[in-house]
Amino acid sequence: MRSFWILWKREVAAYFRTPRATILLFFFLLLTGFNFCAGVNALNHGPTEISIVEAFFNTLFFWVAFLALIPLLTMHLFAEEYHLGTMETLVTAPVAEASIVLAKFFASLFLFLLLWAPTIFYFVLFWPSAHQIAAASYGAYAGAYGMLLLIGMLFLSLGCFASVLTPHQLIAGIISCSLMILFFFAGMLAFLHQHDSPIIHELAARFSLMEHMTNFSRGLIDTRPIVWYLSLTVFTLFLTISLFKNCRHKN
Amino acid sequence: MILVEALSKNFGSVEALHSISFHVRKGEIIGLLGSNGAGKSTLLKILSTYLPPDAGRITIDGVDLLENPHDIRRRLGYLPEGAPLYPEMRVHEYLTYRAALKGVPARRIAEKMIDVMDLCSLRSVEKKLIGSLSKGYRQRVGLADALITEPPLLLFDEPTLGLDLTQQQQISHLLKGLAPRHTVLLSTHYMQEAIAICDRFLFLHDGKIVFFGTSKELQQVSPFPTPSEK
Numbered sequence: 001m002r003s004f005w006i007l008w009k010r011e012v013a014a015y016f017r018t019p020r021a022t023i024l025l026f027f028f029l030l031l032t033g034f035n036f037c038a039g040v041n042a043l044n045h046g047p048t049e050i051s052i053v054e055a056f057f058n059t060l061f062f063w064v065a066f067l068a069l070i071p072l073l074t075m076h077l078f079a080e081e082y083h084l085g086t087m088e089t090l091v092t093a094p095v096a097e098a099s100i101v102l103a104k105f106f107a108s109l110f111l112f113l114l115l116w117a118p119t120i121f122y123f124v125l126f127w128p129s130a131h132q133i134a135a136a137s138y139g140a141y142a143g144a145y146g147m148l149l150l151i152g153m154l155f156l157s158l159g160c161f162a163s164v165l166t167p168h169q170l171i172a173g174i175i176s177c178s179l180m181i182l183f184f185f186a187g188m189l190a191f192l193h194q195h196d197s198p199i200i201h202e203l204a205a206r207f208s209l210m211e212h213m214t215n216f217s218r219g220l221i222d223t224r225p226i227v228w229y230l231s232l233t234v235f236t237l238f239l240t241i242s243l244f245k246n247c248r249h250k251n
Numbered sequence: 252m253i254l255v256e257a258l259s260k261n262f263g264s265v266e267a268l269h270s271i272s273f274h275v276r277k278g279e280i281i282g283l284l285g286s287n288g289a290g291k292s293t294l295l296k297i298l299s300t301y302l303p304p305d306a307g308r309i310t311i312d313g314v315d316l317l318e319n320p321h322d323i324r325r326r327l328g329y330l331p332e333g334a335p336l337y338p339e340m341r342v343h344e345y346l347t348y349r350a351a352l353k354g355v356p357a358r359r360i361a362e363k364m365i366d367v368m369d370l371c372s373l374r375s376v377e378k379k380l381i382g383s384l385s386k387g388y389r390q391r392v393g394l395a396d397a398l399i400t401e402p403p404l405l406l407f408d409e410p411t412l413g414l415d416l417t418q419q420q421q422i423s424h425l426l427k428g429l430a431p432r433h434t435v436l437l438s439t440h441y442m443q444e445a446i447a448i449c450d451r452f453l454f455l456h457d458g459k460i461v462f463f464g465t466s467k468e469l470q471q472v473s474p475f476p477t478p479s480e481k
Contacts (some may be wrong), residue, residue, distance in 0.1 A: 006351045017339040085335030089396065092299045093352050094324040 004099045011077075011107030021111060024072055028065060028115050035040055035061035036122045056119075057144045057217040058210065066151070068179055073111055074159025075173035077104040077214055082167030087248060094198060097245045101160065105237060108156050139219030147216035149223050150229035151209055155180050157236035189209070252277040252404065252434045253298070260293055260309030260458075267293040269458040270307070277403075282449035283438040285380065289455040291438040292332055295406045299329040311404060325354070328400065332438075334393030338382030342373055342392055345381060346399060353400045363399055369394040371425065382481030387418035392427065405435045410445060423448055439447040 015021040037053035042048075056062065081087040090100065123141070155176075162175035187208030189200055205211050212225045253275040260268040268290045275281055283291040298309065302321040311318040316323050324432040337345060338469040343364065350360045368374050376384060383394060388409055396404055410426065411419040419441070426444060427448045429435055439445050445452060446466055452461040 002354075003352060010348055014337070014339065084337070085331060085333060086337060088296070088299070088301050088331040088336060089329065089349075092301050092324055092327070092329045093349070094321055094354060096321070172356060219275065 003095045004103050005101030007095070007100060007246070008107050008110075011104055012110055015107070015111050016174070020072075020076075024025070024069070025115060028069060029118060030062060031065045032119050033122070035059055035065065036119070040126075051140060051218075053140045053144050054214065056122070057213050062185070062203075063210075064149075067155075067177070067184065069112070069115065070152075070155040070159050070180060071106045071162075071173035071176045074156055074163055074176060075169045077108065077160055078163040079167055079169045079172045081174065083169070091248060097248075098241050101164075101237065101241045103242055105157060105160050105240075108159065109153060112152050112156060113149070114174050116145075116152075120145075137219050139221065140217055143216035143221050144213070147213050147225070150226060150233075151213070153182075153233045153237070154229050156181075157187045157233045157240065161236055161240045161243070164240055164248070183207075187211060252279070252311060253436075254308075254310045255473065256308045258294075258297065258309065258468070259305050260290075260297060261305055262301065265332055266340070266458050268297075268304075270454075271458070271460050272307075273460060274462055275434060275436070277434055279451060280430050280435040280437060280449045281438060282445035282452045282453055283455065284440075284442065284445055288457075290458040291455055292408055293395045293458075294455070295408050295436065295438055296331075297301060299327060299331075299406050300324055301329075301331075314375035325400075327404040327406060328397030328402040329406045330390075330393045330397045330408060330410055330465070332412070334390045335409075336381045336389060336392055336396075338380065341378055341383055342381060343368075343377040345392065346395055350399045355400060367399045368396065372421070387414050388423075390414065390418075390422060394422070398429075400433045401432070403434060405429060405433045407435065407437045409438055410439065411439065419444065 036052075036056055037050055038059060038061060042055055043050070043052060078087070082091060088116065091097065158179045159172075159176040162179065163169075163172040165175060166172050187204055187210055189204035189208075206224075207228070216225075253273075253345055255274070256272050257269055258272070259266075259270050265430045271290075271294075274326060283293055283294065293302065297304050298311075298316070298323065298463055300323055303317070304358060312326060321388070340348070346364055346367065350363055351357070355363055365424050366428070368377055371394050373388070373391055373395055376388055381389065384392070385391050394407075394410060397407070405427070411422050426435065426437065430450070451465050452462065453460060453470060462469065
């Protein structure tokens with residue numbers, strides 16, 4: 001456990017020792033701020049049943065920001081160690097491979113949460129400026145941010161997996177992007193086959209990221225997607241640890 | 252200290268090490284010599300537990316390397332070729348991190364840092380970014396990392412490669428002072444350096460041991476005088 005914390009602290013500090021975290025935070029807040037404004041503008045067009053929380057977490061800008069962020073947070077995690085040669089000194093220290101993988105994963109998760117944390121203030125500021133609450137219940141906030149965490153964990157674990165595979169950051173980024181897009185568009189089948197194929201629609205809806213986010217941001221919290229995302233995250237991390245143990249020296 | 256028996260390693264169709272066996276006594280400094288691709292780095296990578304061997308058995312201090320790699324890692328300090336380091340860290344940050352990672356108790360890290368920085372002459376650059384250091388200083392940081400836990404076994408892969416003569420001599424002097432407290436395996440291209448530092452030499456060629464012995468024994472088999480005789 002001690003080595004996990006030592007590695008985790010170094011990984012988190014590494015984001016801030018280079019301009020990586022600052023640049024990411026700047027552009028990420030720019031994009032999410034624009035997304036929030038777009039959501040407010042959409043609500044201003046007339047009476048609607050959706051809240052600003054639901055509007056914020058279900059736009060194209062939101063998913064672009066979300067999907068672009070993950071590779072930027074994860075592609076360097078292992079690839080850079082291979083590239084610098086520091087993987088040799090890292091794994092020949094008395095540290096378990098699982099600690100290395102988990103420390104890198106949780107460091108990226110920490111930065112992911114740190115980047116999303118300021119968006120809470122958008123909703124806090126919404127109330128005094130618009131003279132109305134951002135969502136009908138606290139469940140909508142908990143649901144939206146909870147789902148953000150769950151999908152974030154899954155995608156970050158996919159990013160770690162991609163980074164173990166190659167010493168090239170760009171290739172790791174492309175692999176993690178491809179895996180995420182696969183997940184994203186598998187769920188999109190639910191919308192494409194809404195009318196012509198009810199079975200495909202039903203099946204795809206169960207795995208649809210957008211469907212889950214829509215429901216959770218309305219405050220409709222279901223345990224099945226929670227178990228699904230947690231299981232997949234644990235499975236991907238397990239796969240990453242096994243791959244790292246057996247194939248790290250091949251890079 | 253180190254017992255290697257019938258060790259083999261292949262990379263695809265390339266045979267990097269072919270059933271090599273040797274024994275290193277405690278406190279010895281062994282020079283690994285040979286041309287590029289002879290298998291020196293592969294041997295050090297296997298001994299450091301970074302690479303798994305394809306066949307053979309290695310015991311270090313009676314501990315089997317394949318069965319207990321974690322135990323072996325506690326007993327060794329390893330400097331890979333090119334001294335890979337994190338360029339964005341400062342020297343003292345890096346050494347503190349490495350000491351903690353290798354299990355040095357928090358209350359003893361400061362004391363160990365002073366010792367190792369004095370030994371490797373790093374006090375003047377301790378607050379500098381590693382990325383801004385010269386190659387010679389980066390090698391010293393790598394050496395300090397390997398030495399920080401005072402492990403019984405030290406593995407150095409080309410520690411003086413690319414350094415100027417003065418830096419080479421300084422590092423050679425430092426390495427020579429490590430025996431008999433440490434057992435050292437040192438890979439080098441420089442015969443003169445090996446003769447100045449090492450007790451015995453292990454010559455590798457195409458993954459096979461072609462000579463393993465002292466400089467005196469080397470004179471008997473070599474038609475050429477060693478640099479010390481010139």
